[in-house]
Amino acid sequence: MGRRASWTAFASTLAVFGLLGWGIVNAPNWPDFQASFLDPDLFADALPDLAWALRINVQLFLIAEVLVLVLGLVIAVLRSLPGPIFFPIRLLAIAYADIFRALPGVLVIFVLGLGIPSLRIPGVPSEPFVWAVVAVTLVYSAYVSEVYRAGIESIHPSQEAAARSLGLTRAQSMRYVILPQAVRRVIPPLLNDFIGLQKDTVLVSFIGVAEVFRIAQVKESANFNFTPYLAVALLFLLITLPLTRITDWLIARDRAASSAGARA
Amino acid sequence: MTDPVQLVLRVAGLRKSFGQLTVLEDVDLEVGQHEVVCLIGASGSGKSTLLRCINLLEPIDAGRVELGGQDITAPGVNVDRVRRRIGIVFQSFNLFPHLRVLDNITLAPRKVLGTSRAEAEDAGRSLLRRFGLEEKSLDYPDRLSGGQQQRVAIVRALAMQPDLLLLDEITSALDPELVAEVLDLVRELATGGMTMVIATHEMGFARDVADRVCFLDGGRVLEQGPPAQLFAEPSEPRTRQFLQRVIAAGRL
Amino acid sequence: MARLRIVTLGVVSLLLVACGPGGPTTAPSSPASAAPTQAGSLAPVETAEPTQDACAKESLQTLTAGTLVVGADNPAFPPYYIPDDPNPEDSEWELGQPPNGKGLESATAYAVAEELGFLREEVTWVVAPFNTAIQPGPKTFDMYLTQVSYRPARAERVDLSDGYFDLNQAVIAIEGTAIANVTTVAGLKEYRLGSQVGTTSFEYITDQIQPTPEPRAYNSMNAALRALGNGQIVGLVADLPTTFYMRDAQLDDGVIVGSLPTPAGADVEHFSIVLDKGSPLTACVNVALAALKADGTLDAIRNDWIAGQGAPELQ
Numbered sequence: 001m002g003r004r005a006s007w008t009a010f011a012s013t014l015a016v017f018g019l020l021g022w023g024i025v026n027a028p029n030w031p032d033f034q035a036s037f038l039d040p041d042l043f044a045d046a047l048p049d050l051a052w053a054l055r056i057n058v059q060l061f062l063i064a065e066v067l068v069l070v071l072g073l074v075i076a077v078l079r080s081l082p083g084p085i086f087f088p089i090r091l092l093a094i095a096y097a098d099i100f101r102a103l104p105g106v107l108v109i110f111v112l113g114l115g116i117p118s119l120r121i122p123g124v125p126s127e128p129f130v131w132a133v134v135a136v137t138l139v140y141s142a143y144v145s146e147v148y149r150a151g152i153e154s155i156h157p158s159q160e161a162a163a164r165s166l167g168l169t170r171a172q173s174m175r176y177v178i179l180p181q182a183v184r185r186v187i188p189p190l191l192n193d194f195i196g197l198q199k200d201t202v203l204v205s206f207i208g209v210a211e212v213f214r215i216a217q218v219k220e221s222a223n224f225n226f227t228p229y230l231a232v233a234l235l236f237l238l239i240t241l242p243l244t245r246i247t248d249w250l251i252a253r254d255r256a257a258s259s260a261g262a263r264a
Numbered sequence: 265m266t267d268p269v270q271l272v273l274r275v276a277g278l279r280k281s282f283g284q285l286t287v288l289e290d291v292d293l294e295v296g297q298h299e300v301v302c303l304i305g306a307s308g309s310g311k312s313t314l315l316r317c318i319n320l321l322e323p324i325d326a327g328r329v330e331l332g333g334q335d336i337t338a339p340g341v342n343v344d345r346v347r348r349r350i351g352i353v354f355q356s357f358n359l360f361p362h363l364r365v366l367d368n369i370t371l372a373p374r375k376v377l378g379t380s381r382a383e384a385e386d387a388g389r390s391l392l393r394r395f396g397l398e399e400k401s402l403d404y405p406d407r408l409s410g411g412q413q414q415r416v417a418i419v420r421a422l423a424m425q426p427d428l429l430l431l432d433e434i435t436s437a438l439d440p441e442l443v444a445e446v447l448d449l450v451r452e453l454a455t456g457g458m459t460m461v462i463a464t465h466e467m468g469f470a471r472d473v474a475d476r477v478c479f480l481d482g483g484r485v486l487e488q489g490p491p492a493q494l495f496a497e498p499s500e501p502r503t504r505q506f507l508q509r510v511i512a513a514g515r516l
Numbered sequence: 517m518a519r520l521r522i523v524t525l526g527v528v529s530l531l532l533v534a535c536g537p538g539g540p541t542t543a544p545s546s547p548a549s550a551a552p553t554q555a556g557s558l559a560p561v562e563t564a565e566p567t568q569d570a571c572a573k574e575s576l577q578t579l580t581a582g583t584l585v586v587g588a589d590n591p592a593f594p595p596y597y598i599p600d601d602p603n604p605e606d607s608e609w610e611l612g613q614p615p616n617g618k619g620l621e622s623a624t625a626y627a628v629a630e631e632l633g634f635l636r637e638e639v640t641w642v643v644a645p646f647n648t649a650i651q652p653g654p655k656t657f658d659m660y661l662t663q664v665s666y667r668p669a670r671a672e673r674v675d676l677s678d679g680y681f682d683l684n685q686a687v688i689a690i691e692g693t694a695i696a697n698v699t700t701v702a703g704l705k706e707y708r709l710g711s712q713v714g715t716t717s718f719e720y721i722t723d724q725i726q727p728t729p730e731p732r733a734y735n736s737m738n739a740a741l742r743a744l745g746n747g748q749i750v751g752l753v754a755d756l757p758t759t760f761y762m763r764d765a766q767l768d769d770g771v772i773v774g775s776l777p778t779p780a781g782a783d784v785e786h787f788s789i790v791l792d793k794g795s796p797l798t799a800c801v802n803v804a805l806a807a808l809k810a811d812g813t814l815d816a817i818r819n820d821w822i823a824g825q826g827a828p829e830l831q
Contacts, residue, residue, distance in 0.1 A: 036652075114739060117746035126747050128732070162358035165319055166372035166424060167348035176371055180362050208710060208732030208743055218722070218733055221714030224652060224673040 035225075042227040046219050050231050053215040057201040058239070060132055060211070064201075065194055067137040072144030073183075077174065079149060093145070100142035106203045109135040113207030132204035140197050147189045151182035191247045195240050270297045271333070272428050272459045273318065278327035280310075280317055287313045289483035291327070295428070295461060300454045302470040302491070303463040305480035306506060311463035312355075314480070315430045318461070319350045332427060348376060351421030352430040355437050357413045359405040359420070365392070366401040369420045377424070384423075391419045395449055411442030415449050422453075429453070431462040467510055471495055479503045571800035573633030578658045578797065584634045586625045587644035587657030587790075588614050591738075594761045595821045596621040596663060614641045620757070620821040621661040621787075624680050627813050628659070628789070631804035632797075647714055647735075649790055650674055658797055660790035663755060665716040675798040678805050679786030680814060685720045686756040686827060687773040688744070688763060695750045696771050700831045701725060704773075710749035712737045716785060717753040724779055725753075741766060755785075757822050774830035 024030065079093040100108070112135045117126035125131075155178050163173035183190075202213035212235065216228040273295040280288040287310045295301050303311045316322045318329055320336065320343050329337045336346045360368050369391070370384035379387075392398045395415055405413055414434055421429060431450065435443040447469050454460065454473045464470055470477055471491040478488040479500070487500045498504045569575060579585050588597065590610055597612025597619040607613060614622050617636075629639045642656050649660045652673040659677075666676050687704065689695045695707045705727045711718040713733035721731045732749050734740040741762060744752045754762065756775050763770035778784050789805075791798050808814050 114742045114746065114748075117748060118742065120746075128743075128748055158354065158356060158358045159360065161321055162354065162360070164344075165321065165347055165350075165352045166420070167344055167376040168372060169344045172375050176375060177360055181360075184362065205733075206735055206739070208734050208739070208748060210730045210732060214713065214733055217713050218718065221647070221650075222669060222719065224669055 037226045037230055039225055039227045042219075042223060042225050043231055046216070046228040046231050049219070050212050050215055050228065050235060053210060054212040054235055054239075056129070056209060056211040057198070060129070060136065060201045060204065061194075061198045064133050064136040064140065065197060067133070068140045068144050068193075068197065069190070071137060071141040073148055073179075075141060075145035076148035076152060079145070080152060080174075082170075097142045097145050100139050101146070103139070105136070105139045105200050106206055108139050109203050110206050112138075113204070128204070128207045128209050132201075132207065132209055136197060136200065136204070140193060140200075143193050143196075144190065147186050147193065148182065150189075151186035152178055154185060155181050187247065187251065191243065195243065198240060199236060271295065272297050272299070272331070273461065274330040275314075275318065276328050276330070278314070278317060278329065279325045280313055280322060281325055287483055288317070291480075291483070291485055293461075293478065293485060295459060297459055298457045299475045300458075300460045300462065300473055302474035302477045303461065303480055304465075304467065304470060304477060304506075309480040310483050311480055312432050315352065315432045315461065315463055318428075319347055319352050319430060321352075344376075348424055349427045350430060351424060351426035351428070352432065353414070353417050353421050353434050355433045357405075357410075357417045357437075359413055359417055361405055364402050364404055365397070365408070365416050368405065368416065369423045372420070373423050388419070388423055391422060392416075395419060395452075409442060410438045411445045414438065414442075414446050418446075418449060418453075427459065429458055429460045431460060431464070433463050433465065435464070435466060467495070467507075479506065481506070571632065571803055576632060576797060576800060579656075582638060584629050584632065584639050584659070585642055585657045586614070586629070586639060587642050587649060587655070587660040587662075588612075588621070589646045589649070589662040590643040592619075592621075592662070593737075593758060594765065595619055595757050596661075598622070598821075608643060609641075618821075620681060620817060621663075623817045623821065624808075624814070625659070625661050627808055627817065628801060628804045631807055632800060646712075650714075652793060655790075655792040658791065658795070659801060661787075663758070663787055664790050665785050666788045667716065674793050675791040675795050676788035677791065677798060677801045679788055680805060680808075681787045681818065682784045683755045683757065683787065684778065684785065685717055685753055685776040686759045687751045687753055687776065687830070688759040688767075688770055689751050689773050690744065690747075690767070691769040691771045693750055696773055698773055698830070699828070701776065704751060704830075707750050708732065708748075709751045709753060710734060710740050710743055711753045712740055715754075717755065720776060721753050724776070744770075756827060759827075772827045774828040776830055 027033075075093050075096060078089050079097075081089055109132060113128050113131040116124065116131065159177055159181070160173055163177040164170070168176065201211060205211055205214035205217070208214075212232055216232045219228040220226060271294055273293070275291055275293040278288055278291040279286070287308075291310075291314060293301070293314075303314065305311055313322060317324050320329075324337055327337075328335050331346060331349060335341070336343075359365075360371070363371065366385060366388050369388040370379075370381065373379040373384040373387070374381060389398060389401060392401050395418075397412060397415060397419065400408055400412060400416070405416070408416065418431075418434070434450075435446050438446065443466070447466065450460075450462070450469075451473055462470070462474070474491050476488055477491045477494045478485045479494065479498070479502075480486065481500075481502050487494065487498060487503045494503070495507065498507060590608065592609060592612035592614055594612055597609075597614050598616065599611050600613050600616055603609070603611075603613060609615075612619055612622070614625070617623060617626050626636060626639060629636075644656055644660060646662050646664070649655070649657075649662070650664060650670055650673070655674075661680075664670075664676070665683075666679060670676060687695075687698075687709070695704070698704055698707075701724065704725050706729070707727060708729040708731070709721050709725065709727050710732035711721060711734070713735060718731070718733050721727065732740075732743060734743060737754060737758070740749065740752050743749045745767065751773065752759075752762070753776070756772075759772050763772055789801055791801065805814075
């Protein structure tokens with residue numbers, strides 16, 4: 001921005017946010033609101049415990065996201081297998097995606113996390129965190145497989161025609177020509193789903209995992225103050241904002257390097 | 265009549281329909297080694313479809329295609345293996361945008377033929393050098409002009425050392441000033457003895473480079489012969505009609 | 517770069533305004549609430565004793581004139597609320613049926629209602645989840661009974677009556693597990709315990725027992741019970757009468773490890789009736805409870821519904 005434009009933007013920002021702030025602070029119930037939601041002492045007190053509990057959410061979404069990216073891709077590829085002999089496989093893949101997109105995530109978490117261990121099948125773990133990973137992975141892979149599928153179908157058929165014409169098998173043309181382009185195209189929606197996954201980790205509180213939302217709930221019910229929830233909100237903002245910025249940067253860099261980056 | 269043993273390509277009684285529309289009806293074609301055959305005809309006359317049937321991108325409804333004596337349209341044929349021996353270049357280049365030029369060229373030799381990366385890159389570079397494109401080898405396709413991209417597409421097909429090269433209207437999507445560089449490359453290939461079937465609108469080019477020109481009309485090869493003869497004295501009335509229109513458009 | 521600075525300026529200024537001084541930092545404003553300084557079943561009310569007239573039925577400002585609305589959680593558990601046999605098909609109550617007057621809390625509610633002058637037909641019941649009933653905010657009931665323990669922090673947000681029942685927390689486990697043999701509170705520290713989030717039961721775990729494995733909090737006692745059955749927790753903490761119900765009716769192989777001692781220096785835990793913050797009924801409810809205690813009704817109710825429940829006392 002030019003110098004003059006910068007100053008105008010600066011002044012305008014100050015005016016808008018200042019006015020907003022003044023309006024909020026002078027609203028009739030502001031003192032009550034501030035006491036209930038923005039108590040600085042409670043905030044400072046809760047933050048370390050919450051940040052510590054957050055590590056569980058972070059572990060959960062890091063592990064689950066890797067699994068989701070892989071499983072989602074597998075489902076998408078299975079869904080695209082051609083020919084009558086693969087019909088049952090395609091059907092299974094479609095059913096999987098339909099079912100797990102239909103079910104509320106918390107339901108899957110609850111049923112898997114509390115239900116399966118109650119069957120006491122030998123060899124099946126009862127640790128809630130494990131089932132949290134499984135449930136989250138199952139649910140999100142369904143969405144991600146659809147994202148991949150959209151990406152694959154967006155690649156012009158002439159690309160596959162060119163690849164097959166060179167003698168590449170279907171699998172090879174998928175692997176070296178279609179998928180690299182498809183995946184690059186769908187990075188923004190994939191990241192969107194990742195952010196959704198990060199937030200949905202709080203649902204595992206339902207099966208007793210002592211993650212950040214649960215801890216906030218314990219603190220909130222002890223003090224009848226919502227400030228811990230605000231702290232949780234801030235923590236999630238801190239985690240997801242950098243991720244969004246990084247993606248934007250990745251996309252811009254890709255465009256600069258022209259088309260998309262990797263070597264075969 | 266060309267010696268059957270030397271036939272690279274033989275198409276017999278080929279029939280292809282898309283739903284109700286029959287595009288190719290009883291097409292016969294023979295191409296001997298080192299021969300350059302040009303297919304001419306109006307749009308929709310089936311030139312592209314014929315090429316796509318030859319390299320098995322389209323399944324055929326009747327007839328057969330033989331490559332070097334082998335029936336490649338028989339059931340149970342390994343289509344991927346057959347395609348290694350046939351190269352095709354498309355009107356819209358179809359380079360892989362996510363790969364650099366050199367990688368576009370070496371992908372198939374490495375993954376299909378198992379050539380080592382070093383060997384494939386050497387071969388690729390020397391092909392690029394031969395056609396004056398070596399300095400582009402590490403660029404991405406969208407940095408190249410249309411003519412350059414098409415030439416890279418030809419090199420990509422050549423890298424597999426095919427027995428037969430199919431060119432499907434490869435200059436139709438190019439700006440006029442870029443057409444020449446591509447045609448020059450093809451001329452050089454012809455001189456070098458590459459067996460080719462070329463679908464084209466460029467009549468002047470066809471007259472220069474073809475051993476034989478086939479005129480497709482109504483889904484059949486209506487007339488074929490050496491270019492000098494066909495362009496000067498076509499026997500079929502429809503051929504004459506077509507050529508007259510082409511001359512009137514200033515393209516011959 | 518300039519853009520980044522401007523955005524930061526905007527966000528920072530908003531935050532500063534939000535967290536800075538803008539009003540009193542502590543909340544509660546209304547004076548006349550029943551928040552006794554000492555805990556215990558009966559404590560002298562701080563506000564002036566209401567006159568008899570103020571507690572006459574006609575003067576009571578209930579939500580709906582002439583009706584007393586009582587709230588409870590669903591499912592309502594024995595021995596506080598008892599199911600019918602069978603439960604009526606159109607009833608919204610899954611387990612215990614508060615309207616039938618059976619169970620410690622149902623009976624107490626009706627006894628208080630009678631003291632206030634309401635006939636049985638003038639008492640209606642509503643479902644209200646435990647977690648939201650004890651939150652500040654407007655209420656769908658005049659009074660609420662679902663094992664809500666008195667806590668000063670709670671008393672700042674809602675009105676809590678004097679106690680109607682003293683209790684201890686207890687630990688329940690599965691037969692044959694190692695924890696079942698524990699005899700001291702300290703002995704519980706090494707085990708994975710759990711309870712419902714936001715309850716004094718869970719608070720007991722975190723504040724008194726302080727076990728080494730992180731305790732697990734669930735959205736409902738039933739979920740916690742399920743986890744106990746799965747082995748995902750090995751000990752569940754709940755009030756003693758509830759653990760009896762769990763052992764006798766809900767678990768096949770449950771065993772009560774023992775009752776937990778009242779923390780040193782603290783008063784015995786008691787259940788209070790919940791009313792809206794600053795409710796005009798609170799003082800009169802306390803008067804009613806005092807009368808019921810004096811004439812032995814509360815004792816009789818306890819004897820009816822919580823009979824002979826002895827358990828080993830953890831040291």
